[in-house]
Structures are given as structure tokens and as C-alpha cells.
Amino acid sequence: MGSFMLRRIIYVIPALIAVSLISFLVIAIPPGDFITRTAELRAAQGDIMPLAEQEAMRRAYGLDLPIMVQYWNWISGVVLRGDFGYSFSFNLPVKDVIWPRLGLTVVLSVASLLFIWVVAIPIGIYSAVRRYSAGDYMATFLGFLGLAIPNFLLALAVMYVAFAWFGMNVGGLFSPEFLEAPWSWARVLDLLNHLWLPMIVLGTAGTASVIRIIRANLMDELHKPYVTAARAKGKGEFGLLMKYPVRHALNPFVSGQNDIFVEIVSGGTIVAIVMGLQTTGPLLLDSLRTQDMYMAASFILMLSVLVVVGTLLSDLLLAWLDPRIRYQQG
Amino acid sequence: MQKDRFGVTRLLATTSVLLSATALPGAIVLPAQAQDAANVCASGYTEAPQLKAMVDAGTLPPVAERLPLEPLVVEPAEEIGVYGGQFIDSWGGGNVADIRQFGYEPLVRWSVDGSEVVPSIAKSWDISEDARSYTFHLREGMKWSDGQPFTADDIIFWWERVENNPKVMTGGPRGELKNNGAVPTVTKVDDYTVTFAYEEPNGLFLQNMAGPYGQRVVMFPKHYMEQFDIDLNPDGVADMMQAAGATDYAAWWKGNVGSYGDAAQFNDPKRPSLLAWIGQDSILGKERVTFVRNPYYFKVDPSCQQLPYIDERVWTAAADPEVTLLQSIQGQISMSPRNVSTPQNRAVFFDSQEAGDYHLVPATSCDYNTAVLGFSVNHPDPVKAEVFGSKDFRAGVSLAINRQEIIDTIYLGQGEPFQPAPLPNSPFYNEKLAKEFTEFDLAAAAEHLDKIIPMGADGVRVGPDGKPFKFSVEINADFKPDTVDAFQLIERTWKQAGLDVTINYHSDELFGNARAKPDADAAVWVGENGCGQLPLLNLGRFMNDYGYWSLGNWSGWAAWDMLRLNPDAELPEGWSPVEPPANVQRLYELRSTIPTTVGEEQATLMGEFTDLLAEEFLTIGIANPAGYYRSVKNDLHNVPAELIEGWLYPGPAPANFATFFFKP
Numbered sequence: 001m002g003s004f005m006l007r008r009i010i011y012v013i014p015a016l017i018a019v020s021l022i023s024f025l026v027i028a029i030p031p032g033d034f035i036t037r038t039a040e041l042r043a044a045q046g047d048i049m050p051l052a053e054q055e056a057m058r059r060a061y062g063l064d065l066p067i068m069v070q071y072w073n074w075i076s077g078v079v080l081r082g083d084f085g086y087s088f089s090f091n092l093p094v095k096d097v098i099w100p101r102l103g104l105t106v107v108l109s110v111a112s113l114l115f116i117w118v119v120a121i122p123i124g125i126y127s128a129v130r131r132y133s134a135g136d137y138m139a140t141f142l143g144f145l146g147l148a149i150p151n152f153l154l155a156l157a158v159m160y161v162a163f164a165w166f167g168m169n170v171g172g173l174f175s176p177e178f179l180e181a182p183w184s185w186a187r188v189l190d191l192l193n194h195l196w197l198p199m200i201v202l203g204t205a206g207t208a209s210v211i212r213i214i215r216a217n218l219m220d221e222l223h224k225p226y227v228t229a230a231r232a233k234g235k236g237e238f239g240l241l242m243k244y245p246v247r248h249a250l251n252p253f254v255s256g257q258n259d260i261f262v263e264i265v266s267g268g269t270i271v272a273i274v275m276g277l278q279t280t281g282p283l284l285l286d287s288l289r290t291q292d293m294y295m296a297a298s299f300i301l302m303l304s305v306l307v308v309v310g311t312l313l314s315d316l317l318l319a320w321l322d323p324r325i326r327y328q329q330g
Numbered sequence: 331m332q333k334d335r336f337g338v339t340r341l342l343a344t345t346s347v348l349l350s351a352t353a354l355p356g357a358i359v360l361p362a363q364a365q366d367a368a369n370v371c372a373s374g375y376t377e378a379p380q381l382k383a384m385v386d387a388g389t390l391p392p393v394a395e396r397l398p399l400e401p402l403v404v405e406p407a408e409e410i411g412v413y414g415g416q417f418i419d420s421w422g423g424g425n426v427a428d429i430r431q432f433g434y435e436p437l438v439r440w441s442v443d444g445s446e447v448v449p450s451i452a453k454s455w456d457i458s459e460d461a462r463s464y465t466f467h468l469r470e471g472m473k474w475s476d477g478q479p480f481t482a483d484d485i486i487f488w489w490e491r492v493e494n495n496p497k498v499m500t501g502g503p504r505g506e507l508k509n510n511g512a513v514p515t516v517t518k519v520d521d522y523t524v525t526f527a528y529e530e531p532n533g534l535f536l537q538n539m540a541g542p543y544g545q546r547v548v549m550f551p552k553h554y555m556e557q558f559d560i561d562l563n564p565d566g567v568a569d570m571m572q573a574a575g576a577t578d579y580a581a582w583w584k585g586n587v588g589s590y591g592d593a594a595q596f597n598d599p600k601r602p603s604l605l606a607w608i609g610q611d612s613i614l615g616k617e618r619v620t621f622v623r624n625p626y627y628f629k630v631d632p633s634c635q636q637l638p639y640i641d642e643r644v645w646t647a648a649a650d651p652e653v654t655l656l657q658s659i660q661g662q663i664s665m666s667p668r669n670v671s672t673p674q675n676r677a678v679f680f681d682s683q684e685a686g687d688y689h690l691v692p693a694t695s696c697d698y699n700t701a702v703l704g705f706s707v708n709h710p711d712p713v714k715a716e717v718f719g720s721k722d723f724r725a726g727v728s729l730a731i732n733r734q735e736i737i738d739t740i741y742l743g744q745g746e747p748f749q750p751a752p753l754p755n756s757p758f759y760n761e762k763l764a765k766e767f768t769e770f771d772l773a774a775a776a777e778h779l780d781k782i783i784p785m786g787a788d789g790v791r792v793g794p795d796g797k798p799f800k801f802s803v804e805i806n807a808d809f810k811p812d813t814v815d816a817f818q819l820i821e822r823t824w825k826q827a828g829l830d831v832t833i834n835y836h837s838d839e840l841f842g843n844a845r846a847k848p849d850a851d852a853a854v855w856v857g858e859n860g861c862g863q864l865p866l867l868n869l870g871r872f873m874n875d876y877g878y879w880s881l882g883n884w885s886g887w888a889a890w891d892m893l894r895l896n897p898d899a900e901l902p903e904g905w906s907p908v909e910p911p912a913n914v915q916r917l918y919e920l921r922s923t924i925p926t927t928v929g930e931e932q933a934t935l936m937g938e939f940t941d942l943l944a945e946e947f948l949t950i951g952i953a954n955p956a957g958y959y960r961s962v963k964n965d966l967h968n969v970p971a972e973l974i975e976g977w978l979y980p981g982p983a984p985a986n987f988a989t990f991f992f993k994p
Contacts, residue, residue, distance in 0.1 A: 032843055045977060048876065050505070053589070057580075057581075062578075091584075091586075092614055097615050176418075180618045180619070274650060275653070
């Protein structure tokens with residue numbers, strides 16, 4: 001187990017280097033930079049930014065240096081000093097901007113994942129045991145509906161209902177008075193009060209696939225001889241179900257969790273923009289649009305790290321669940 | 331320097347009328363707001379309850395000591411107000427350094443109706459008879475928000491240590507401060523008097539000072555800013571830069587103090603200010619910021635109450651305009667922001683008036699056109715340069731646009747067909763320029779087009795080189811989505827006229843590159859600053875010359891003009907001079923001479939300018955924008971009956987937000 005874990009962790013390093021390089025180049029290579037973008041935004045307001053000022057800014061921000069030099073300056077800062085560089089548009093160190101956002105993103109993603117489990121696992125088990133029943137068709141139909149409706153559309157619909165029927169204050173994860181307030185019990189409650197809307201929107205898409213995975217796996221297990229043997233020995237039906245086939249059926253489900261997590265993190269962007277959430281998505285999009293390169297690269301890097309770490313965790317969990325895996329090479 | 335009162339009134343009468351087309355020539359326009367408050371308020375001033383409590387507790391000096399000897403008395407739009415309340419605003423993330431939002435208190439300002447330049451921080455001014463020097467008189471006893479005196483030294487500090495300091499990132503004094511390219515000499519006469527002197531007469535100085543850039547003059551409190559100046563405080567700056575991990579002084583300065591338009595100007599809560607509401611925390615990266623009343627604000631109402639009435643101004647960030655729209659119609663926002671108050675949203679706003687407890691206030695746009703199409707007359711391809719340079723081509727293209735259809739379907743019937751020209755409410759309105767070639771007439775279009783690109787045998791128009799003639803138009807789809815709809819209609823009627831055109835729709839971030847390509851054929855932008863006297867400040871735009879911005883578009887003519895003004899000028903990379911036709915040469919001459927003239931001479935030259943523009947017909951427009959409005963909560967009072975939107979008139983900030991109040 002130890003050598004497997006070590007090997008698995010070592011593999012993460014080249015993956016992260018590649019991710020950091022790509023995430024930087026993605027922003028640096030297209031024509032134009034933060035300064036041209038700033039000039040463009042000023043123009044949209046009616047102001048024309050003098051060329052001399054643009055050049056002075058470019059020099060001051062080091063944007064006149066070769067791309068690889070800029071990359072090295074950035075990544076060496078990240079690795080050696082935990083310094084993610086400077087956000088031009090916020091005039092703040094990147095880390096001051098992204099940590100709070102990243103925290104809320106993780107909260108929302110984990111909440112959505114929990115929502116999926118709580119809803120999908122019981123439905124999956126029910127569907128497998130009572131397959132082809134009216135309840136099975138109903139649950140499957142609803143699940144596919146959730147999968148088929150684009151998240152942003154669902155977000156708009158949910159927002160409309162919340163606004164028009166319940167007069168709720170939509171947009172954002174907090175009520176206005178808690179937006180910039182320090183953390184307190186009241187603020188946590190306020191967050192929970194707002195969290196369920198995006199949680200449902202993000203969760204609905206994931207439930208269908210989890211229902212199908214559990215249902216299919218469990219159906220394979222239900223007719224195996226060990227189930228029959230256990231039943232013959234007089235084991236109660238519910239206890240039997242939970243103790244043997246369900247546990248077996250969860251194995252592929254665990255390995256699939258990371259994919260769902262990634263989907264929630266990345267698919268959350270559009271929902272976050274539509275619903276005005278204070279997660280990473282809108283800020284990432286914004287930094288890409290303004291070519292705020294260190295911030296955009298840092299965001300992509302951090303989200304990639306989340307995914308890589310998530311994969312690592314699910315691999316380690318699998319290795320613990322299923323001893324066969326850790327003895328295989330690779 | 332002469333201080334001729336008679337000269338002043340004559341100049342004011344002719345140069346300070348912005349929006350009123352009916353200004354009587356020779357009428358004496360006195361600074362209407364400059365009253366002697368010392369006489370009006372002989373029995374003293376009153377103040378907001380929380381300030382009164384602080385005075386009683388001994389933590390704040392009495393109100394009479396905080397106000398200048400002669401506070402500015404502001405006449406509210408409706409009635410005397412009461413203290414209290416929170417003004418909730420929304421900001422779309424980007425324009426955080428917008429003076430429209432954080433405060434408009436320049437030396438001199440536009441009056442609420444935009445008809446004249448009136449005193450603000452300066453209580454009065456003298457203009458020399460020859461319009462070469464402008465002397466501003468400041469208010470004795472006026473103070474920054476930290477209680478320190480505001481004097482001429484603060485203005486001199488801005489001029490010497492900010493505007494002309496090559497170590498910080500301003501790019502030198504801005505064009506708005508220059509006159510025909512020359513910078514003024516700024517001198518302190520005494521603690522409360524400052525003079526700006528130019529070598530040549532400057533007919534537009536006051537208007538420029540009332541615009542967004544004038545705000546910069548009074549944003550640098552010397553006593554506070556000295557600590558950030560690397561020459562005045564080398565050790566302190568080195569320490570601060572080290573603490574921030576900064577290596578470049580200019581970049582650090584930009585992030586902490588701020589050049590024009592930088593959010594940093596409002597990001598330091600300790601920075602003293604003259605604005606009505608002042609920050610309490612940094613604003614960058616925040617979802618919600620609150621500004622509180624400035625206890626030293628220099629304005630009072632006619633009943634001697636210190637302004638502002640409203641306690642706090644709150645801005646909430648919203649990433650998506652749809653969220654802002656929802657919040658506005660729910661009545662959560664005191665006044666709807668510009669980005670959602672469009673003609674397209676009017677019906678939604680109208681329907682929710684009762685539920686949201688607000689009403690709509692009309693907002694006149696100063697834009698002179700919804701979309702301005704400019705062809706690249708200096709195209710590197712000689713065939714295209716010849717075609718685009720032909721007035722017949724431009725006239726034909728314009729005649730093949732069905733403007734009424736666009737207005738009816740896209741602008742909900744608001745506005746009228748219009749070319750890029752000063753608006754009807756401007757004294758420089760020229761009917762021929764505004765209306766020529768605006769009718770939809772495919773036969774007349776064909777007549778014009780046949781002269782330069784005749785119809786070929788297979789129904790495709792051919793260029794002067796005998797090959798099929800094609801061109802493309804670059805459009806920014808994000809900036810004004812209505813131009814996308816408009817050009818989809820235009821593309822259809824152009825096809826009927828036999829024009830082979832490709833319309834390229836770009837996102838905001840790619841449009842700049844597409845437009846600046848040296849071989850771009852044509853690009854569309856909006857026409858800004860066309861009302862009242864604003865065209866005077868905006869001559870280049872009417873000629874479609876955006877400076878470096880339109881590289882490849884008109885760079886040949888622009889380069890010719892740069893060499894005309896200064897034979898030793900260094901041309902930007904990729905520019906080579908092209909001699910324009912005689913009329914355009916004259917237009918360039920007028921562009922540089924009009925700002926140095928005043929009074930009747932200026933008006934005459936402007937007449938010549940618009941006549942020549944009409945004759946050359948350089949750019950193509952669609953309609954004058956109409957139908958803008960703002961939603962205003964029903965309990966918010968003293969909002970003017972009509973607001974003005976614009977850039978050089980930084981609407982709606984000149985509407986005197988300090989006099990707004992909530993009536994329960």
C-alpha cells in the first residue's frame with residue numbers, strides 16, 4: 001500500500017507542471033494583453049488611453065518580457081514563496097482574491113455531491129430492487145429530465161420561480177447585508193439559506209448518472225449465488241441487501257465520483273454566472289476576458305490541482321476498498 | 331494677465347453653454363450657484379444627527395468650522411430634504427473607477443441641465459480677455475475629509491508630482507489639458523488662487539475641466555500623498571514596496587495611488603477626499619462596499635443644512651446584467667444602472683413599476699448615433715483605398731440601409747434616421763450633415779455605386795481593377811448587442827444592392843484586434859458626445875479619426891496631419907503619410923484651430939467644419955439614440971425630471987446626488 005501511494009503521488013508532479021505551463025500559455029499566447037484590454041474597456045466608456053501610458057504600463061507590469069520569462073517568474077513565485085503573482089485588475093495579490101472564492105467553490109461542490117448521494121443512491125437501490133415498476137420508471141424519467149435540461153436553463157427557471165412566486169432575493173450566495181460581513185453563525189445560516197438553489201441546480205445533472213450506475217451494478221449483483229445463499233440461510237431481506245450487494249455495487253461508483261466532482265467544479269461556472277454566485281467561475285471568466293494573466297493562470301492551476309488531488313483521493317480510496325488494485329503495476 | 335470682468339461674461343456667454351440650443355447670444359450667464367452663503371446662513375448651519383452626536387461628544391469640530399467660509403449653496407430639484415437612508419447601487423464589475431459612481435466634484439462642473447459650466451470646488455474664476463489664462467478662486471477654509479485644509483498647494487502637487495512626473499504612470503499630461511498640443515503653466519498665486527496659462531488662446535478649457543478628467547485635479551491631497559512619492563519619501567516608499575513585494579515603482583504607484591481611471595483612487599479608505607461620500611474599506615475584490623458621508627463636505631442646501639442628505643451609498647457587484655435587472659425590478663436598487671436601463675428592457679421595467687415601487691425617469695443620451703460605420707480610406711490595397719475613398723461608394727452604401735425598419739424593429743420606434751452629426755439640441759446641428767443619404771432608396775444607391783463599382787455580368791459588382799469587389803465589416807457584438815441586430819438587417823438590403831459583404835461579429839476582447847488590423851475594411855463603433863457644446867471637444871471623432879486607435883483605418887491621413895503640425899514628428903510604427911483631398915485637409919486644419927478660438931469666430935469655424943463634413947460624407951450612421959431612462963425608487967426625491975447620459979458630460983453624476991433624499 002505504501003509504495004502504491006508513493007508511486008501515485010509522484011505521478012502527480014509532472015501532471016501539475018504540465019498543467020501550470022498550459023494554463024499560463026492559454027492566456028499568454030492569444031494576441032493582446034491586459035493593457036490592450038484595459039484600453040478597450042476605457043474606449044467603451046468613451047475615453048481613449050494614450051499610447052505612452054499603455055507602454056509605460058506594459059513596462060511596469062513586465063508584459064514586455066518574453067512569455068517564458070514571465071512564466072518562470074510566476075511559477076517560481078508559486079513554488080518557492082506561495083506567491084501566485086499580482087492581479088492587475090484587482091491591484092491585489094492573486095492569493096487574496098482566490099482563496100475565499102475557492103473556499104466557497106469547494107463548499108458548493110461538496111454540497112452538490114452530497115445532494116447527489118442523498119437523492120441518487122436510495123433511488124438507485126429502489127430502482128434496482130423494484131425494476132420495471134412504476135416507481136422505477138418515474139425515478140428514471142425524472143433523473144433523465146435532470147440530465148437533459150441544461151444547467152443554466154434550470155438555473156434561470158429556478159431563479160424565476162424563486163423570484164416570481166416566493167419573492168426571494170435571488171442572485172448570490174449571501175443576502176446583501178452578509179456579503180462582506182465577517183464569518184458568524186448568522187452568516188453561515190444565511191449561506192445555507194442561499195446554497196440550496198444552486199445545489200439543486202448543479203446536483204440534478206449528476207443524479208441521473210449515479211442512479212443508473214447504482215441500478216446497473218446492483219442488478220448484476222442481485223442474482224449472484226452468494227445472495228441466494230444468504231437468503232437461503234434466512235437473512236432478512238433489507239439487511240442482506242445492504243450488507244452484501246449494495247457494498248459491491250458501490251465499487252465502480254467510488255471511482256466515478258471524481259468525474260462528477262470535476263463536472264460540478266467546471267460546469268458550475270455558467271450556473272454561477274447566471275445566479276451571480278461568489279464562486280471561482282465568474283472571476284475566472286472575468287480574468288480570462290480582461291487577460292488578467294496571473295490571476296487566470298492561478299485559477300486554472302488551482303482548479304486543476306483540485307481535480308488531480310480528487311483523482312488521487314479516489315484512487316487511494318479504491319485501493320483501500322479493493323486490494324486487487326494496489327498490487328497491479330501502474 | 332488681465333482680469334477683465336467684462337471679458338469674462340462675454341466669454342462665458344459664448345463658451346459655457348453645453349446643452350441648450352436656445353442660448354441667447356450675448357446673454358449674461360452668471361455662475362448661478364455661487365451665492366454668498368455667509369449672508370444666507372447668518373444664523374449658522376445644521377448637520378446630520380450622527381455628526382451632531384460626534385460634535386457633542388467632542389470627536390468632531392462644530393459644523394461651522396468644518397465648512398468653508400463660503401460653502402456652495404445647492405438648490406435641490408424639488409424641495410429641502412431630510413437626513414438618513416441608504417442609496418443602493420449596482421455595479422457591473424468593470425467600471426469601478428467610474429466617477430459617475432464614486433463622485434463628481436471637479437473644480438468647475440456642468441449644471442444639472444447641462445446648459446452651462448458652473449462653480450463647484452472653485453467658487454469663481456477669471457478668464458483673461460484673450461482666453462490664454464484661467465484663474466480659479468478656491469474656497470477659504472475648505473477641508474479634505476480628514477479635516478486638513480484644501481489649498482492651491484494640493485493642485486500644484488497634482489500638477490508637478492503626478493501629472494508631470496515621469497516616474498509614475500500617467501503618460502504625461504492628458505490631451506484634455508493641452509491646447510493644440512501645448513501644456514499650460516500652472517502657478518499658485520496665493521493659498522486660494524491658481525492660474526492655468528496657455529501660450530495660445532484656449533476656448534475649451536472650462537468644458538474640459540468640467541468633464542471626467544477635471545476630477546483628477548482635486549484628487550491628490552498633498553499632505554497625504556507625499557508619503558507615496560519616491561522623491562519626497564524614498565525610505566518610506568522602499569519599505570512599503572518591499573512589504574507589498576513590488577519591484578517597479580510605477581506599477582506600485584498605479585496600484586496604490588492610481589492614475590486616471592484606476593480603481594486604486596477609491597481603494598484606499600485612508601485617502602482624504604472632497605467627495606460627498608467617502609470609503610471605509612478597500613473596494614477591490616469586494617462584493618459590496620459602503621461609502622459614508624464626508625463630515626467636511628463643502629455644500630449646503632438653501633436652508634443651511636450641510637449636504638449630503640443620504641447617510642450611505644452602497645454598491646453591490648453583479649456579474650450578470652440579468653441579475654441586476656431582476657434586482658432593479660424587484661426594487662432593491664435605488665436607481666437602475668445604465669447597463670440595464672435600455673430601450674429593450676423598457677417594457678419589463680414599465681410592467682414592474684408597482685411591484686418594485688419605482689417610477690421611470692427619462693435619460694437623454696448624448697450619443698450622436700447608435701452606430702457609426704467607418705471605411706478604411708487608407709487601406710493598403712490600392713483598389714480598396716480607391717473605392718472606400720469614393721464619396722459615391724459611401725453614399726450608395728448609406729442609401730442601401732433601411733433605417734426606419736431598423737428603428738421600428740430594434741429600437742422600438744425610438745429615434746430617427748441620422749448620420750454621424752451633432753444632435754438637434756446642439757448649436758452646431760447641421761441638417762444636411764445629419765440627414766443626407768438617410769432615405770432607403772435602392773435605385774439611387776445603385777446609381778451612386780455604378781459610378782465606382784459597376785454591376786458585372788453575373789450580378790456581382792466589380793471594382794476598378796475589373797475583379798469582383800468584396801469587403802467586410804468588423805462589429806463588437808458585446809459592447810452594443812443592438813448593432814448586431816441592426817447589421818443583420820443591413821446585410822440583407824446591401825445584398826439587394828449587389829454589395830458582396832461579410833459581417834464579422836467579434837466578442838469584446840477580440841474586437842480591438844480585428845479593428846486594428848492594418849487591412850481591416852470597415853469597423854463599427856458608437857458615436858459619443860454629440861449634444862450641446864460637446865461636439866467642440868470631439869472634432870476628431872466626427873472625422874472618424876480615433877488617433878492610434880484606428881490604425882490602418884485612417885492612419886495615412888492621420889500621419890499626414892501629424893507631419894503638418896510638426897515636420898519632425900516621429901510617426902507610430904506602420905504609419906506612412908497619405909495626402910488627403912483638399913476638403914479633408916481643411917477639416918484637419920479646423921480640428922487643430924477650433925480649440926484655440928473663442929466666441930463668434932469659433933461658431934463660424936464650427937459652421938465651416940460641419941458644412942465640409944457634409945460635403946465629404948466621411949462616415950455612415952443609423953439613428954440618433956432615444957428611449958433611455960432610469961428606474962428611481964418612489965421614496966427617493968430631488969431626482970431631476972430628466973437625466974442626461976454621456977461621457978464628457980459624465981451623467982448622471984452631475985444631477986447633484988448630494989441633494990437626493992428619502993421621504994418615508
